[in-house]
Amino acid sequence: MQQPGRAAEIKAIGIGKSFGSFRALDNLSLNIGRGEFLTLLGPSGSGKTTFLMILAGFVQPTEGKLFSDGTDITDRPAEQRAAGMVFQGYALFPHMSVEANIAFPLKVRKKSAADIKKRVGEMIERVGLVGHAKKLPSQLSGGQQQRVALARALAFEPGVLLLDEPFSALDKSLRGQMQAEMKRLHQETGTTFVFVTHDQSEALALSSRVAIFNHGKLLQVGAPDEVYDRPDNRFVAEFLGEINMLPLKGVKPADNGSTGLCEDRAVNMHCKAEKVRGDAILAIRPEHMSIAREAAAGENGIAATAIASTYLGAATKLDLTTRQGAKVTVSVPNEVAAAALSKGNSVWLTWPAEKGFLLPDGGQ
Structure with missing residues (x-):
């Protein structure tokens, strides 16, 4: 003792x-x-x-x-x-x-x-x-x-x-x-x-x-x-807060981590593809995604349409649907959300390579 x-x-x-x-x-x-x-x-x-x-x-x-x-x-x-x-x-x-x-x-x-x-x-x-x-x-x-x-x-x-x-x-x-x-x-x-x-x-x-x-x-x-x-x-990813899960195909090692196809567009992750190869899940927290008019060359991004919003005071939670039907939630400044909703057309969701991480396909 x-x-x-x-x-x-x-x-x-x-x-x-x-x-x-x-x-x-x-x-x-x-x-x-x-x-x-x-x-x-x-x-x-x-x-x-x-x-x-x-x-x-x-x-x-x-x-x-x-x-x-x-x-x-x-x-x-x-x-x-x-x-x-x-x-x-x-x-x-x-x-x-x-x-x-x-x-x-x-x-x-x-x-x-x-x-x-x-x-x-x-x-x-x-x-x-x-x-x-x-x-x-x-x-x-x-x-x-x-x-x-x-x-x-x-x-x-x-x-x-x-x-x-x-x-x-x-x-x-x-x-x-x-x-x-x-x-x-x-x-x-x-x-x-x-x-x-x-x-x-x-x-x-x-x-x-x-x-x-x-x-x-x-x-x-x-x-x-x-x-x-x-x-x-x-389980850990979802239990610790809101998380976006996007299907990822063709995951393989790359110079600075790994790469794969998300909605038929090449995306990069700084994490290594040690646990997953081929098909996987790309997970991104809502606060790590941004809305842009377009994705720059080499930048991670997918097209989506805003369908609903929830006002949270200091920010707005925006619900979007991608071209292939995936549901995505983003936390953005109020004025950005208003602009995205008023246009009613497609926007780009972008995120830094270091903020996306890989999970095995199948939910484990």
């Missing part, structure tokens, strides 16, 4: 979990770096929360091993793991004041009264609850209750902080505030954070790395820009 105040390094090897005939986790191996902010992202039932519960010691894996700082903790009970936990519903003691809630894990660990008083004061200040120490949870707002839960979980300086969708009950404005607070606390404490969410934007905004789950499998792990701009498969 790591020393208090020292961020943990965690290693999962071949972790599997079955509940009867249901396979919740399947052969999961993952290294969680010391002091990193790792988000477990996926839809409901993907296995992310099961893995978090295994990290916490609340659920035993069916197979596999779990190590913390090189020590096998697979069979170690939750109370013997130096892990803090913040739940979806906060789980504060309703009859205890703010300071008593924060002091609780320190008392359990038999810290001295002087040490407890000092640490509680530090945590109350750190999470911005000065002036609220004597209040009960029922006298606090949702955001304030969440701050108490964070302070309590960090008070004993755990090696890892495990967070199970802690912001799901907060409104959008408060979620944004708490996300900023979470990022600041991570930077200040240096603790290893493992965060569960199904909110893609939250995962991309907060994390050092994102681990994407589906059907009990870990599909991809990487930095936010890596998983967003270079997804390994179609």
Whole structure:
């Protein structure tokens, strides 16, 4: 077990979990770096929360091993793991004041009264609850209750902080505030954070790395820009945001990556055709496509017709159909969308070679 105040390094090897005939986790191996902010992202039932519960010691894996700082903790009970936990519903003691809630894990660990008083004061200040120490949870707002839960979980300086969708009950404005607070606390404490969410934007905004789950499998792990701009498969590409999928024929290596035919027009990608040859899917995020009167020689582009628009305030989402019937969505400035719709005729959709990526044809 790591020393208090020292961020943990965690290693999962071949972790599997079955509940009867249901396979919740399947052969999961993952290294969680010391002091990193790792988000477990996926839809409901993907296995992310099961893995978090295994990290916490609340659920035993069916197979596999779990190590913390090189020590096998697979069979170690939750109370013997130096892990803090913040739940979806906060789980504060309703009859205890703010300071008593924060002091609780320190008392359990038999810290001295002087040490407890000092640490509680530090945590109350750190999470911005000065002036609220004597209040009960029922006298606090949702955001304030969440701050108490964070302070309590960090008070004993755990090696890892495990967070199970802690912001799901907060409104959008408060979620944004708490996300900023979470990022600041991570930077200040240096603790290893493992965060569960199904909110893609939250995962991309907060994390050092994102681990994407589906059907009990870990599909991809990487930095936010890596998983967003270079997804390994179609599920990851679609789960992380809107994506345009265009049929691509004759994919082959080229000098700066790969090339192929999209709507009978040659297009170039900076990514290499390592996983796909022949027919494939060209994937491009809506914000990476532009509307032009024509495509310059050698520029990636296809012809399309605007059919509908959605006003988003700062920009407009434009729905288009290509000459071969593919549906495309583009996010463009409002004046560009208005011009494209008013003409009612064909425009060109263009994109940089580095913004298109290849996926195998067939949806995997």
